[in-house]
């Protein structure tokens with residue numbers, strides 16, 4: 001059998017020849033002139049991964065959007081939640097935010113140690129910090145080598161609609177990927193319509209995950225009663241199995257508040 005290093009040498013030679021023949025600078029034709037996009041650096045009879053390959057692997061271990069990457073537990077600012085405003089139950093907004101933060105950290109810790117948990121639901125109005133905590137769980141797990149799929153539900157539904165429209169396939173690979181992800185974050189559930197089609201898609205995913213003991217984290221601007229009503233009885237009863245739900249309260253949209261104060265987004 002041909003040795004891998006010989007094969008790679010052969011490929012490298014072919015690329016060199018092609019590049020010489022075309023009289024074009026490597027930098028113009030390759031995304032990575034170092035390895036000429038083959039991902040490996042050949043040295044003598046051995047090959048080592050190129051830096052571009054290492055970078056690519058690192059990028060896969062990060063959330064796709066830079067603002068989500070900055071959402072870390074240590075950056076969660078409890079000062080943004082007033083200590084002097086209380087809910088009807090007598091808990092201050094800050095106390096509830098502290099509890100939400102603890103629940104998120106405990107959840108991430110369990111999963112990182114391989115202790116399974118069905119999920120966590122963050123409720124709260126727009127700008128209350130629920131996406132922050134969900135993203136912080138994702139960032140923590142990704143850093144510890146656990147794969148996470150972070151899905152913004154309204155965007156996902158649009159994408160799925162388009163795919164089905166253009167390919168005509170209802171057995172979408174996208175749905176399967178989301179069903180089977182080691183950890184799934186469903187961000188912003190409720191900021192979309194709940195047509196029977198949407199209910200059905202969400203049920204397919206949530207039902208599969210609970211049946212296979214795969215954790216799901218949901219953020220929603222609805223309270224549990226509103227969510228259960230919108231989502232339909234079938235999913236609502238499964239959502240109850242997730243068990244833990246945490247509600248965040250703010251007096252104003254935190255993002256607007258930070259913007260007015262001239263502070264960066266969290």
Ligand SMILES: [Zn+2]
Nearest residue numbers: 032035050052
């Ligand atoms: Zn390279």
